[in-house]
Amino acid sequence: MNARLEALISSAKQSWASEQASGRVRINVTLDTSSQAKGAATVIEKLQAAVAAKKLVADVGITGSWGFCWMEPCVTVRTAAGTQTVLYGNVTPERVDELIEKVAAGQDMPELALGVVEGNPTADIPLLSDHPFMQGQVRRLMANLGITDPENIDHYLAHGGYEGFGKSLELDAEAIVKEVLDSGLGGRAGGGFPAGRKWDFLRTATTSPRYLVCNADEGDPGAWVNRVLMEGDPHLIVEGMLIAALAGHADAGYIYIRYEYPLAFARMQKAVEQAYAKGLLGKDILGSGKDFEIVVFLGAGSYVCGEETGLINSIDSYRGMPRIKPPFPAQAGLWNKPTNVNNVESYANAPMIMRNGAHWWSSVSDAKEKGTKMFTFSGSVNWAGCVEIPFGPTIGEVIDRWCGGMRPGLELKGFQPGGPLSGIATANRDLTLTLDPYRELGMFLGGGGIVFFDQHTCTVDLCSYFLGFCEDESCGRCTTCHGGTQRAVEILRRIQAGGGRDVDFQNFQNLVTTLVWSNCFHGQFAMTTVKTAVKAFEDEWREHIFDKRCRAGVCQGLIDYRVRAPGDPALVEAADVCPTGAIVPDRSGYTIDDPRCIRCGACKEIAPNAIEVADRFAVSVAEGAAAGG
Amino acid sequence: MTAEPGVQELRELVAEFEPGRGHIMPALHKVQDTYGYITRTAIEVVARQLNTTPALIYGTVSFYSDFRTHPPAETEVAWCCGPACRVMGGDRIREALQQEFELPLNGQTPDHRIGLHIGQCNGTCSEAPQVWVNGEVVGNLTVTKAIRLARELKAGE
Numbered sequence: 001m002n003a004r005l006e007a008l009i010s011s012a013k014q015s016w017a018s019e020q021a022s023g024r025v026r027i028n029v030t031l032d033t034s035s036q037a038k039g040a041a042t043v044i045e046k047l048q049a050a051v052a053a054k055k056l057v058a059d060v061g062i063t064g065s066w067g068f069c070w071m072e073p074c075v076t077v078r079t080a081a082g083t084q085t086v087l088y089g090n091v092t093p094e095r096v097d098e099l100i101e102k103v104a105a106g107q108d109m110p111e112l113a114l115g116v117v118e119g120n121p122t123a124d125i126p127l128l129s130d131h132p133f134m135q136g137q138v139r140r141l142m143a144n145l146g147i148t149d150p151e152n153i154d155h156y157l158a159h160g161g162y163e164g165f166g167k168s169l170e171l172d173a174e175a176i177v178k179e180v181l182d183s184g185l186g187g188r189a190g191g192g193f194p195a196g197r198k199w200d201f202l203r204t205a206t207t208s209p210r211y212l213v214c215n216a217d218e219g220d221p222g223a224w225v226n227r228v229l230m231e232g233d234p235h236l237i238v239e240g241m242l243i244a245a246l247a248g249h250a251d252a253g254y255i256y257i258r259y260e261y262p263l264a265f266a267r268m269q270k271a272v273e274q275a276y277a278k279g280l281l282g283k284d285i286l287g288s289g290k291d292f293e294i295v296v297f298l299g300a301g302s303y304v305c306g307e308e309t310g311l312i313n314s315i316d317s318y319r320g321m322p323r324i325k326p327p328f329p330a331q332a333g334l335w336n337k338p339t340n341v342n343n344v345e346s347y348a349n350a351p352m353i354m355r356n357g358a359h360w361w362s363s364v365s366d367a368k369e370k371g372t373k374m375f376t377f378s379g380s381v382n383w384a385g386c387v388e389i390p391f392g393p394t395i396g397e398v399i400d401r402w403c404g405g406m407r408p409g410l411e412l413k414g415f416q417p418g419g420p421l422s423g424i425a426t427a428n429r430d431l432t433l434t435l436d437p438y439r440e441l442g443m444f445l446g447g448g449g450i451v452f453f454d455q456h457t458c459t460v461d462l463c464s465y466f467l468g469f470c471e472d473e474s475c476g477r478c479t480t481c482h483g484g485t486q487r488a489v490e491i492l493r494r495i496q497a498g499g500g501r502d503v504d505f506q507n508f509q510n511l512v513t514t515l516v517w518s519n520c521f522h523g524q525f526a527m528t529t530v531k532t533a534v535k536a537f538e539d540e541w542r543e544h545i546f547d548k549r550c551r552a553g554v555c556q557g558l559i560d561y562r563v564r565a566p567g568d569p570a571l572v573e574a575a576d577v578c579p580t581g582a583i584v585p586d587r588s589g590y591t592i593d594d595p596r597c598i599r600c601g602a603c604k605e606i607a608p609n610a611i612e613v614a615d616r617f618a619v620s621v622a623e624g625a626a627a628g629g
Numbered sequence: 630m631t632a633e634p635g636v637q638e639l640r641e642l643v644a645e646f647e648p649g650r651g652h653i654m655p656a657l658h659k660v661q662d663t664y665g666y667i668t669r670t671a672i673e674v675v676a677r678q679l680n681t682t683p684a685l686i687y688g689t690v691s692f693y694s695d696f697r698t699h700p701p702a703e704t705e706v707a708w709c710c711g712p713a714c715r716v717m718g719g720d721r722i723r724e725a726l727q728q729e730f731e732l733p734l735n736g737q738t739p740d741h742r743i744g745l746h747i748g749q750c751n752g753t754c755s756e757a758p759q760v761w762v763n764g765e766v767v768g769n770l771t772v773t774k775a776i777r778l779a780r781e782l783k784a785g786e
Contacts, residue, residue: 221711221713221750224751228752295651300658300696318689384757469710579729598728600721600722602773
């Protein structure tokens with residue numbers, strides 16, 4: 001291996017080893033966007049203060065996410081002797097003093113413990129690997145998460161970091177491409193196109209300069225796998241791009257990060273700066289004669305910039321409008337030069353493919369889709385977290401194992417397999433997490449964000465949301481898309497308001513068949529949710545349109561809030577909270593002044609026994625017709 | 630409110646940026662990070678610096694939802710429109726917030742004290758349904774909690 005790289009790695013390993021053998025207690029706090037939302041920054045301050053107050057011989061550090069997003073802030077405590085490390089969850093600022101008391105007394109805190117990371121399990125704390133959430137996971141991309149400090153390049157170097165790049169430096173471009181091709185690594189944003197073939201397009205391009213783009217625009221609401229990776233182990237992406245640069249003879253790379261991810265942006269920037277400082281980026285990298293630059297680029301809020309040519313326009317041009325293909329980015333991308341665009345996770349897999357070989361990488365499961373995939377799960381389930389698993393488990397296993405089951409009282413009604421363009425699937429627990437079953441249903445498994453919903457969710461309302469999103473985010477180039485989504489939203493909102501017509505199914509069909517003519521994925525797939533939901537939940541849609549009834553009690557024009565116990569004392573508070581003053585006194589107590597009611601449901605939260613949601617139209621059209629005829 | 634920056638000040642601010650090198654967005658971010666929004670003069674100065682027209686720069690600014698051409702309100706409330714929040718009743722929270730603040734989405738009170746926006750999901754879905762108040766997550770909301778939060782913010786608490 002390159003001697004300079006070897007020196008970097010061995011010095012990093014030494015400093016890691018001396019940290020481990022410091023004889024000091026080590027307390028690490030997960031610091032990412034999810035834990036920040038739960039006060040992790042305050043937890044760190046309080047930990048530092050408590051450590052100082054107790055005169056504890058301890059260091060407080062940070063790590064990336066363990067994936068236990070619903071248990072944040074997560075904290076690991078390693079004993080001074082280094083013999084045991086325990087992971088704690090829900091360590092809110094209020095629990096810090098108690099935890100430090102215990103640590104100072106040489107005790108653990110079983111009530112917050114998620115498991116023993118290193119060392120032997122205790123009577124009260126089992127091994128973390130026995131936690132149901134961890135079982136069945138194969139953590140390769142996430143191997144360092146929870147262990148290393150994402151802002152410290154030495155931590156990365158001490159854990160096999162840049163070894164894959166070191167191996168690649170000794171190979172020619174064709175051999176790197178072959179290794180990635182052999183691995184079977186497919187694009188991780190949902191398309192599954194072989195990464196090795198893309199890299200080969202760049203390798204065999206005839207002009208220069210050549211560019212790499214890392215698509216870190218993860219715009220699908222409900223997906224945060226790329227964020228977890230960038231915030232948790234940013235050097236994986238830098239190293240992956242370095243390997244791709246060697247394979248494709250690329251001169252520079254852009255990492256395009258969405259505006260909503262400021263911490264991921266800061267961490268990636270820091271990682272790139274550190275790589276430059278170590279000579280891993282820039283001119284004559286580690287004396288190899290190779291040059292490669294990386295620019296970390298911040299978006300400004302636009303979903304279509306996640307489309308590869310929209311993203312390219314956003315960097316080198318004005319508005320981030322997707323381009324007309326062909327030419328494809330491989331022929332004419334950034335500044336019309338050959339450009340390879342991959343997702344964060346696609347690049348991040350390259351280091352371990354090069355380090356451990358294609359065979360090792362692909363033999364993790366029997367699924368057609370090779371390697372592991374990160375997923376985030378959210379919605380009506382108990383645990384909203386991030387996992388890394390081989391492709392293949394069923395939706396039922398996913399819910400039972402990694403989501404802790406459905407929330408109490410909720411039944412699975414369906415799920416969104418990956419973003420607002422991906423479709424809406426029914427509660428089929430046997431569907432597997434692989435690409436084909438969704439394709440067969442006219443949907444797709446997207447970048448990894450899966451959202452489950454229950455009987456209180458209305459699929460008409462869900463489509464109204466998704467189409468509203470698609471309308472807002474349409475770039476405006478194609479009439480089919482910007483006009484079509486607008487039309488779809490009008491129709492959906494009319495149905496929700498009680499104005500559904502039988503011709504609406506035909507209207508949807510018309511939109512489905514014309515939006516596919518749009519230039520990019522955004523327009524082409526904008527109607528997928530409606531198309532799949534109408535088919536899968538046909539009864540619900542027919543009820544909305546013909547019976548003016550929303551079984552989930554969501555669509556505003558089809559429901560009424562009514563007082564069924566006018567004397568309930570809770571109504572006094574409900575009347576106070578009601579934002580429109582719709583709960584008014586009458587002779588028997590309170591009643592709802594319907595024209596004022598905006599159906600926000602605050603009153604029902606406060607007075608659940610006094611307020612009911614009822615069908616606005618008591619007799620359905622079908623029943624009425626039957627009675628009359 | 631502080632006076633809008635002048636031409637000279639803006640020219641110095643964006644002097645590092647060059648035409649044809651992907652500097653439009655970084656230049657606009659720098660202006661917004663510095664002044665909180667992108668002024669008319671800034672659009673003209675950035676256009677000149679990057680050897681293009683104000684129309685094209687304004688076209689860029691208006692394309693992205695996170696570039697602002699007006700100062701932000703003192704308290705910015707961003708309502709998360711994401712699917713996990715939606716499934717947990719987020720849309721009813723939007724109705725209630727709009728009613729309490731008497732604002733449409735992307736509106737601002739006349740005294741510039743409170744602004745209401747759409748916020749895009751960034752994956753803190755374990756907190757659903759949620760809003761951000763000046764960037765800080767306020768999660769696990771109910772409609773009632775959201776209404777009380779809005780009233781506190783209106784009262785200046």
